[in-house]
Amino acid sequence: MFLARLVIFALVYINFASAGDFCRTHEDHRKIFPNPTNCSQFIMCQGFTDVIMECPAGLIFNCITLACDWPANGTIPNDWCDPPTGVFEKEHYCDCSKYVYCVNGVPSIKQCANNARVDACNRPQCKKVVI
The missing domain is CATH 2.170.140 (Antimicrobial Protein, Tachycitin; Chain A)
Known part of the structure; x- marks a missing residue:
């Protein structure tokens, strides 16, 4: 017991x-x-x-x-693309195979190509994973 x-x-x-x-x-x-x-x-x-x-x-x-x-x-927080002006990329909040593309405050999720991952040191650039 x-x-x-x-x-x-x-x-x-x-x-x-x-x-x-x-x-x-x-x-x-x-x-x-x-x-x-x-x-x-x-x-x-x-x-x-x-x-x-x-x-x-x-x-x-x-x-x-x-x-x-x-x-x-869809799970992108409303304020994820702050500041709400301009065009920029930002890391996805929890999936390193994706990033968020922001255009004037409107987010869209993009997938890294060919099994690349977002580089934690150089976000939001996708880098090929070396195993």
């Missing part, structure tokens, strides 16, 4: 693992944020404590509705 409780506790702990100092560094009044490294997760802020939550299989976190959603329903 003790072993079963220990296994359940370990699984719950893993599912609610801390994300670090994310909530401390975001002064925004929202309590739910997309996980910048995993589209199928989101971060709930409980005070200054980060709690990583997992979406059900096949769903990703939608920044507009602040809920898990089907990927085809």
Whole structure:
């Protein structure tokens, strides 16, 4: 019985693992944020404590509705193309095989060609992945 409780506790702990100092560094009044490294997760802020939550299989976190959603329903936050003037590219908020192309505040998601990834050091340029 003790072993079963220990296994359940370990699984719950893993599912609610801390994300670090994310909530401390975001002064925004929202309590739910997309996980910048995993589209199928989101971060709930409980005070200054980060709690990583997992979406059900096949769903990703939608920044507009602040809920898990089907990927085809579009998940670009309204303010992702700030400033709202000009033409520029910006990293996708959680998928390094994509980037966001902004034209006068209107975002569109673009896919890197030939399995390239957005270079974390030179965003938003796509670079071929070397394995």
